Amino acid sequence: MRRAAAMTTKRSVHGVPVEWETLPALVAARAAQHGDLPRLTVAGRAMSYRDLDDESSLVAANLHRLGVRRGNRIACFLRNAPEHLVTWVAAGKLGAIWVPLNAGLVGEDLVHTLTDAAPAVLVVDGELAERVAAVEDRLPPMRVYQVAEGQTAEGQIGGGGRRPAFTELLEPGSTPPVVEVSGGDPAVIIYTGGTTGLPKGALLPHFAWIAAGMRYVEAFETKPDDVHYSILTLFHVGGLMLGVVGPMVADIPTVIDRRFSGSNFWARARETGATIVDLIGTMITVLVEQPEGAGDREHRVRVSLGVTGQIPPAVADRFVERFGVGFVNVYSLTETGGVLIVNNRMDSPKPRANGRTHGWAEVAILDDGDQPMPPGSIGQIALRPRYPHIFMSGYFNAPERTLECLSNQWMHTGDLGYLDEDGFLFFTGRQAHWLRRxxxxxxxxxxxxxxxxxxxxxxxxxxxxxxxxxxxxxxxxxxxxxxxxxxxxxxxxxxxxxxxxxxxxxxxxxxxxxxxxxxxxxxxxxxxxxxxxxxxxxxxxxxx
The missing domain is CATH 3.30.300.30 (ANL, C-terminal domain)
Incomplete structure (x- = not known):
């Protein structure tokens, strides 16, 4: 009896009770709250949370009818599209694991990733279907559904036979099952690669996504009239956590475009009424290189994500000066629960720092013997969570790599940096960024x-x-x-x-x-x- 009571104890973070532990629960709550009001626009389609909740239930029911069960993988190989989110929420309702695949995968990388994930179902768009067809004789068996309006395609994918349209998964008739899913259950595999080797799948539990949304609210100090505009991809934690889950937890509208356009970015920011954007790396450089104009500050954007480590500092400074937009600088990895695990607020006394963990995790700088190093010393950045189920559970199908990464109770990032005397983290590069002469x-x-x-x-x-x-x-x-x-x-x-x-x-x-x-x-x-x-x-x- 004690154990049952303990298992139902409501989770809290920073002393604040958590309202939801899974994405389906969050979607259902927002659907009940906002009804048919459009709150989410993906690749041009305006959706309500009720649309997302209802359509994902239809997909979940049909996938269950086809034999998909708890723990099975459901993959998407798509450019930014509403079907990403519908499939993701559907997988969560079944206790299945969603696997968004990088749209840049081709050949050996695509074969490796699909073979490793071994999904029961793959959702692919017409643009990327040819890449799958090119390697189909080397893939494991899976059902393949193509996102193509009013079309079906014939093809063998690992012996899968006819390739039906995704719309077939939206047909009514079946009843979705009731599956109990908790915050610690596996939810999503994100295949992530560093500077070497084939992609490895970081398995993130349900609550890691909710926690990322809570950090979003804190880091951007969201307000009721905020609007998020995202041009990040929906196969990475950045696009998913910043463009989708963050605004959903913050209860603000979000607009996710299909791709980034340097020449059209500020026009889209004005059209959407955006106040928060998520520019990273060379996107900032591209915008600074655009011709200057009188409308450079004619927008509502007040803050952007800051991932500026691989661009010259002068470029980031020029961006702030020209467009009047501040940065929330970050240090994040998929393995450490994705975005904003370390973040530096706009009013930080040390704007060049990557920031602090703000109570979400412990951070240390370790030497080669895993011993903590003093302030100012450069070593490997290591983190460990202060709350359960906010970091990855491990690498999918790779227990040895998981143990290597999680040795001595620290998650070893493979990144280098230092902590100053006030506990601010400064990222200096990857271990591969060092040489000896x-x-x-x-x-x-x-x-x-x-x-x-x-x-x-x-x-x-x-x-x-x-x-x-x-x-x-x-x-x-x-x-x-x-x-x-x-x-x-x-x-x-x-x-x-x-x-x-x-x-x-x-x-x-x-x-x-x-x-x-x-x-x-x-x-x-x-x-x-x-x-x-x-x-x-x-x-x-x-x-x-």
């Missing part, structure tokens, strides 16, 4: 920060290149400004006096773009390190 440890991130200010340099990535003397030499891959032909010798000369001599790149290569991972669009430094040094500019050779 002739006995000196060099932060690629630090060298990149200096080189990014060199006239004529648009973007730069620094890696370690094998040295004939042992260890590594510094190699810079540079994308030049349009119409600029700055020479390697000019860049190297510009570095003198701006960084220690041992940090100045020996090799400089010009490229049109960098190789990027399909999951996070992160620069794949290991591929750059594999490129040969012949035919690239060599400072030591030039010096004789």
């Amino acid at each position: 002739r006995g000196e440890n060099i932060s690629a991130y630090e060298v990149e920060s200096v080189l990014s200010h060199c006239p004529g340099v648009r973007e730069v990535v620094v890696v370690g290149a094998p040295s004939e003397k042992g260890e590594e030499d510094v190699k810079a891959f540079v994308i030049r400004e349009a119409g600029c032909d700055v020479a390697p010798a000019t860049i190297a000369a510009w570095c003198e006096g701006r960084m220690a001599a041992f940090k100045i790149p020996r090799f400089i290569a010009f490229v049109d773009d960098f190789p990027r991972s399909v999951t996070k669009r992160e620069i794949e430094r290991h591929k750059l390190r594999e490129l040969p040094n012949d035919r690239v500019w060599d400072r030591e050779r030039q010096a004789g």
